[in-house]
Structures are given as C-alpha cells and as structure tokens.
Amino acid sequence: MLDAELRKLVAKKDWTELLKSDQLIKELRSGHAFDGWKEGVINFAPTYKYEINSDRYAGENPKEGEKKRSPAWCDRVLWLGKGIKQLSYKQANIRLSDHRPVSSIFLVEVEIFDHRKLHRALNFSTAAVHPDIYFPD
Template identity: 35%
Template sequence: QLNMAKKKEAFLKEFKEGPLLFKPTYKFDLYSEVYDTSEKKRKPAWTDRILWKVKNIYEVSSKEGDFPEEENPISVTLSNYISHMSYGISDHKPVTGTFKLEIKPLVSDPLVTLGAEGEWSAEHDVLIRYSAVPEFPSSAWDWIGLFQVTFRHVKDYVTYAWVEDDEIASNRDSKQVYMSASEIPKRGGEFLLCYYSNNLQSIVGISEPFQV
C-alpha cells in the first residue's frame, strides 16, 4: 500500500526508506512471534515503517530571495533499519532506524575571530581580543562567554562579558574586552571563549582552547 501511495501522492515521492530486510511486523498474536491465528488470519504485512526527508535549506532560502541554490549542507545516512520481534505487548512489532547526520558549516570562515590574551588567572583581570568581518551585524547585546571545553549548550558559560560595556580598547583591526578576576574560576582548567551574536542568535566565533 505504501509503494502504491508513493506513486500516487507527489509529496510521498520525496521521502526515502531503507531496504526491508526484516520480516513483516503485523499481525502477531500477543506475547508471541506467531502471526495471526484468529479467525480472520490476517496476511502478514510491513505496516510499521520509517520514512525520512531532508529539507534543502538553500531551496527554501532561494525562494525567499536570500541565497542562490547550493548543495544541501545537511546529509542523512541510514545506518540501521530493523524490527524488534521480542516485544509482545502489541500485535505489531516495533521498528527502529539509526541515522548518521552530517552538517556542513554554512560559512567557511568564522564571522568573529577571538582569543585570550596573556596569562589567565583568578588573581587578576584578564583580556580578550577579537575582530569581526566587515559585514558582521554586531549588537550592543552581543557577549563573549567563557566555557569549559566540554560545554554542550550556549547556556553552559562559566561567565561572560558584554562586548560594548566591557570594552577597554578598539582600533580598525580589533577590539579588546576585559573580564573581572572575581569571575574567573579559581580551580582552573581548560577553557575556550565563544562570541554570541544577539542578531543571529548563535555562536559565531570560538577561540582555541587555553589554560586558566
């Protein structure tokens, strides 16, 4: 039925599915691996399926006039597509898929380049130097956060500095921001700096790791 529907319905043609290398997943007697033994004796069928589609963000953007069409930066590969016959609480057997997701960077060079200056310690104020590409849409609400190298989310910062309020020096090529010694972790460790853009709602620059 699914194959017939894919031929008939245009939107389904864009979806992919892995090869069906497992037995039909319906209909089973409960708590068994025996197909339907009731009076109806339904014919075994692959009723439990996983389909996927990757939306090309460049196609969406080009329709809105923002970007030309390019190769989709997101790719999905099916690694595993199996059924689980040991489950018996339903007359269906569950199906799972394992996927590998690859995301190419949207920009080849960072919008902001930044790094820690000098020795970092909780015994004195510390300095950060950064520079941005000319077209970067900076904001007074941008900030630079200090993160442990194992951070997983933008909210995992240890401390942060506002790029405008905490600026102490500026020239054509770069700007300098300070962080107070009281904000630097005394236990030390390996850290990095991230520049967060309020306009882009994203981290747009990450420093090399360094020791505190």
C-alpha cells in the same frame, strides 16, 4: 493479495515478493504520498498483526467472530533530506503488542554555522537572544 498466499510468502520469508504488493512502497514510487521521502530496504518480517507475547501472526488459528488481519508492514521509518545515509533498518523482537517496533540508524551530514555570521545575518539584539545561547563576539 489473498491472505493464504500472503501467509505462504511470509512462511518462506520471501519479502521481495510480498513487498511488490506493499501499498506504501507503491505510493512512494508514484509520488502520490510522501513525495521525496525515502525508505530503506526492508529485510524483516511484517510488523503487524502478531498475537501478543508470541511470534505467531493473529488469524493463523482464527477464533469465531475475530476479524481476520493479514500480516503487514505497518511500522516504518521514512526520511527526507540531503546528506542522510541509512546504516541499519530492523525489527525489534519485543512482544508486548500486536506490532513489532522498528528502528533505524542514520549517518547525517550537518553544516556547522559560524555563530558570529548567523548572529549578524539574523540581526539579533542581545536582549532577544535566549539566555542559554551564546554568541561570541
């Protein structure tokens, strides 16, 4: 996508249209990269390339000799596995870098093992067990 068109969509906050050109999403859907991994719905502005200590993207007022960088989602959270539900996915408003960090909160189902059965299944001798791990008899 041309930089000027991309910046217009950013100004409109049209993430849906912008994400149609997102390379990671295309690769995830095709299975060419991170096969089986998932990403939540992006409802926040591109996370890169900001002017430091600013909410402006670099290149809006380009300086001579400066590389032109288009805004992009470079900071992502992906997950893999069963029993995982993403509860939130957002961008932090921290201006210390040209990136905006992202965070995510998950609800994760875990299986609780019976330590006695695990102990027997792994056929541990008590000498091989880490001293901080307790296996009740």
